[in-house]
Amino acid sequence: MPKLLLIATGGTIAGSAADTTDTSRYRAGALSAETLLHALPEASTLGHITAEQPFALDSKDMTPTHWLALAALLRERLASPEVDGVVITHGTDTLEESAFFLHLTLPRSKPVVLTAAMRPATARSADGPMNLLQALACAATQSAAGLGPLVVASDRIWRARDCSKRHTHAPDALGGVDAGPVGVAIGTHIRLDQAADGGAPCFAGTLPSALPRVDVLAAYAGAPADLIDASVANGAAGIVLALAGHGSVPDDWHPAIAAAVARSIPVVRASRVASGGVMPQANFDDAAHGTLACGRLTPWQARVTLMLALGCGIPAERLQGTLQRA
Template identity: 40%
Template sequence: MIVILGTGGTIAGTAVDAADNVGYTAAQVGVAQLVRAVPPLAARRLETEQVAQLDSKDMDFATWQRLAQRVAAQLARPEVRGIVITHGTDTLEETAYFLQRVLAPSKPVVITAAMRPATALQSDGPQNLLDAVNVAGDVLARGVLVVFAGAIHTAEQVRKVHSYRVDAFASADGGQLGVVEEGRVRWWAQAMVNEALGLARLARPTADWPRVQIVLNHVGADGSIVRALLAQGVDGLIVAGTGNGSLSAALEQALREAQARGVRVLRSTRCDAGPVTASNEALPSAGALSPVKARIEMLLDLLLD
């Protein structure tokens, strides 16, 4: 059995004009209705559950907490082979990484989405959903995966790389694991399943979760944003540096001031691929994590404090 959990997004969106792929309202169609719109799924053994119904730009910690709990509960059922999650594209990569780090499931948890609403003349959602179910049912699938436009990605490396095209996601450094071709799954590599951090880490009420913000290095970056965040109260800072995590002298000085005041700091890069090299002289590196995923890593780490 495959369980499909709905959270909303463009895949569940509707527009007044079927030719309009931009002026739509996300999160209008229930997950059960999405499944009924894909005829080949009628022959599959499926269950559906609506966990949330929101535009993924509005994804929040409370929904993450609830989603992780529901995924864990469904995975614990012996008859469940895998899970598919329908999601919006804007924060999909963050949810994927969050679930992988918290649960690191041995069964597949496949996240999919769409760039066009359900009412579009050529909606990409039905095919993405069908592909996701096929991957979730594959004997070699495991861990949190993203299936989109026929490609299978790891949660660690997948990124949204285009604002409009239907092939909006890509992976860097070998993060694409395979493809789905006419219903057949072809693997190029297998995902590593790391140790689960566990749901206990999420027990704290989400209103009390640590405050971690992202700042950007750019021409003229002077550190004023860092100092403003310090004044407001912040527990951690991720800096998206240029190139190999390089920072302007003024921004680095402000970050070191924050570090001296007990704020956790990690240095990432605004580049689309490649790690940030660690050194004893520089601020701590986030490795190959993107800024948004480095934020999740720090958030989960701070939840232990």
Template identity: 40%
Template sequence: MAQGYISIFATGGTIAGIAGSATRRDYRPGQIGIDQFLDSLAELDLGVELRGQQFANIGSEDIGPELWQRLHDAALAAMEDGDCQGVVITHGTDTAEETAFLLDQTLPTAKPVILVGAMRPADAVGSDGLRNFANAVRVASDPQAAGRGVVLVMSDRIFAARDARKAHTEMTDAFKGFPRGPIGHVTPTSLEWFGPAWRVGEGSRYEFHLDMPKVSILYAYAGMSADNVKQAVEGGAKGIVLAGFGHGNAPRAIRDALAQVVAQGVPVVRASRVDEGLVDREPEDDSANFVAARALGPARARILLQLLLANGISDPARIQDEFSRR
């Protein structure tokens, strides 16, 4: 491994969680501090200096814009430090895809930024945290990891932030990547990339904003009332993501109500509540000025729409262009 150090940004989550018993189902996330965590790694002899900072020690369900801002600014500072090889962020798995995608879109790609978590707390039978972390450090230490944007490392696999999503509630291989699947395989002793880096030398795609516009996600269900759309707009939504049936579909009353809010200047993105598959444009999108989410699920579609609106991009055609190039 090359000389230098890896910055570790700790935010808590299951990887820092304690159950108090090796077999208890319930546990408390974010109980182990970064210093204690790094001490437990000493015997692994990872071959690189690790410098840790404790940003938070919470479950990722409580992560939001203020912590994102701090992580973003610290990652930018790490990019400018010539001795820093890369950044590893320990993070709960529940919202890892949102944090990863937001940072992926707002950071340059000069150095690796890796999110890593665990599905089992540190004192559970078969805890996966230390192995996942060792794998993340190996990825961060590899010069070929640069130019791939932010990545997520879990269960010996590497996922691009544009693809990663949590797809199981408790299995250790809980994450999937769509549409590209994993972009690499990693263990504490090996690393293989499945293709070349695709963002070499690329700067940040969008400027980070702490106060991003509110974007609501509407989850489609049978018998859904158009009042859901009205309530979202009255609640301050500046954009709406539809987590629709199948190919981003919804009851006719919902589609008509969404077309009305688009005419009022509130962009609407059609995504799908289905686990996999593209949401492509369809004829009604042209007449209603809807945006098709393409490969992005509702959570990441919301983040992208927030970033676009925060950066002054509100025209549906422009928004569609940005979604289509993910």
């Protein structure tokens, strides 16, 4: 039987509430990894399972420091012959950011699967137990390794890079926008419909000891350009602009962008629109203004990529290529 490792970080999947019908007021991360497994006796048929709990967080409190610690722990565990696959429990609020960070940094030698829940474990019809059981089944499927980190929820399997939170409270809140699932879970039967791409993670080398500050600034009707000035003044090493449409830059933001670029602070154009991304030179002359385009990435993914790129010392002339490859 495969040797599976459960790494619990908290979240609603480990949440507890006094009222079994109230899914909005609960304490996230209240239950331990062992408690979650104890509620799933069926899991013992999937593999030999051990558990670790590096954090017990509401994922709104997850930080880049936690990402680095989690990635370092996972790299160490994945290198061990005592681990054949890993499942990570996480809160849904920032799962897409942690998942994308792991997509960029983890080797693809063994399955890594994230899962979560929208209802606390004490709720009627809690979604966490089945999500966790299916995630363990997916982690026991060796062919899942080459797809990179995956997200399993609501009977569907998504690549970490394609999964986001699309609804504020529905049980099937997690899913893709521009890409569909790569497989399905029917009970504990896993069917993967996409072959492994064989690609290595974008940041396969040594992890940086810390990640620099990169801010995401939203454009909206009448948004002041001094948002950029304030970000620079407060020490941002990079800026991602969540712009309207296909990365449309308000005219009165041009001087502030130019000032940031003149200080060698990378400025990335992204879009607040959920689908489509922003291509270089689209709607804006990136070459003339010294800006970068996020490609297919969301603003949050562009931020994660830029933080890693700057933390790893990637030179300015390679940043655009890095964003395109992420």
